Amino acid sequence: xxxxxxxxxxxxxxxxxxxxxxxxxxxxxxxxxxxxxxxxxxxxxxxxxxxxxxxxxxxxxxxxxxxxxxxxxxxxxxxxxxxxxxxxxxxxxxxxxxxxxxxxxxxxxxxxxxxxxxxxxxxxxxxxxxxxxxxxxxxxxxxxxxxxxxxxxxxxxxxxxxxxxxxxxxxxxxxxxxxxxxxxxxxxxxxxxxxxxxxxxxxxxxxxxxxxxxxxxxxxxxxxxxxxxxxxxxxxxxxx
Numbered sequence: 001x002x003x004x005x006x007x008x009x010x011x012x013x014x015x016x017x018x019x020x021x022x023x024x025x026x027x028x029x030x031x032x033x034x035x036x037x038x039x040x041x042x043x044x045x046x047x048x049x050x051x052x053x054x055x056x057x058x059x060x061x062x063x064x065x066x067x068x069x070x071x072x073x074x075x076x077x078x079x080x081x082x083x084x085x086x087x088x089x090x091x092x093x094x095x096x097x098x099x100x101x102x103x104x105x106x107x108x109x110x111x112x113x114x115x116x117x118x119x120x121x122x123x124x125x126x127x128x129x130x131x132x133x134x135x136x137x138x139x140x141x142x143x144x145x146x147x148x149x150x151x152x153x154x155x156x157x158x159x160x161x162x163x164x165x166x167x168x169x170x171x172x173x174x175x176x177x178x179x180x181x182x183x184x185x186x187x188x189x190x191x192x193x194x195x196x197x198x199x200x201x202x203x204x205x206x207x208x209x210x211x212x213x214x215x216x217x218x219x220x221x222x223x224x225x226x227x228x229x230x231x232x233x234x235x236x237x238x239x240x
Contacts, residue, residue: 003034003069005099007062007092011079012105016040019167019211020108025073028104035070037061042076042088051084053091066096110214113221119231120224126234127213133206134213135236138220139199142232149198152227153190156220157200161187163219167211199237 008028014020018040025038039058047055056062062072078084089101107115114120125135140149162170164181176183186203193199208216224232 134208
């Protein structure tokens with residue numbers, strides 16, 4: 001069966017996160033035959049900052065791949081604007097009649113959980129960068145029963161021991177080690193502080209890579225949801 005040239009415009013809240021974009025691209029291209037390419041910042045460095053697709057420095061390479069009946073994935077922050085995506089579609093379909101164009105919205109698992117469970121609030125710095133090192137401690141406040149929070153965080157902590165620096169959750173630490181992937185050195189027991197906040201500490205030698213941080217937050221949200229917690233605030237303790 002002859003191949004069909006295919007252009008996929010990737011957009012959404014996580015389309016510019018390299019980890020989400022790369023994983024989504026791998027999934028979209030898994031069964032693709034023939035030439036294919038992913039262009040992450042299609043309009044970056046455009047001629048004279050012209051918003052028209054013809055001005056993109058990637059335009060020629062994209063057209064060439066499509067002429068070879070290939071698949072091209074395009075992403076750019078401006079694709080949040082529906083009109084900008086429509087302009088790109090018009091440009092390429094006029095250049096290549098019969099071109100198949102798709103618009104795919106990308107959203108990470110963490111973003112989906114946040115959207116579907118608005119009562120679960122994670123501060124932006126949870127497992128993010130601090131002044132001198134990554135934040136490795138969290139505390140949770142909630143009206144849920146304390147034993148429920150302890151169980152939820154305990155389950156999350158156990159899973160986090162198998163989260164690699166690459167953002168994958170492995171079956172066990174040994175699997176990650178055989179692939180040469182770093183996982184947390186240590187996870188503390190879940191404790192309740194003097195203010196009644198439930199929390200724990202994750203030792204990642206002070207450095208949590210963005211893909212790993214995203215998966216850690218996802219795991220935390222998943223376990224809160226799984227244990228029936230509908231409202232909670234997850235934050236970095238002030239003394240962390």
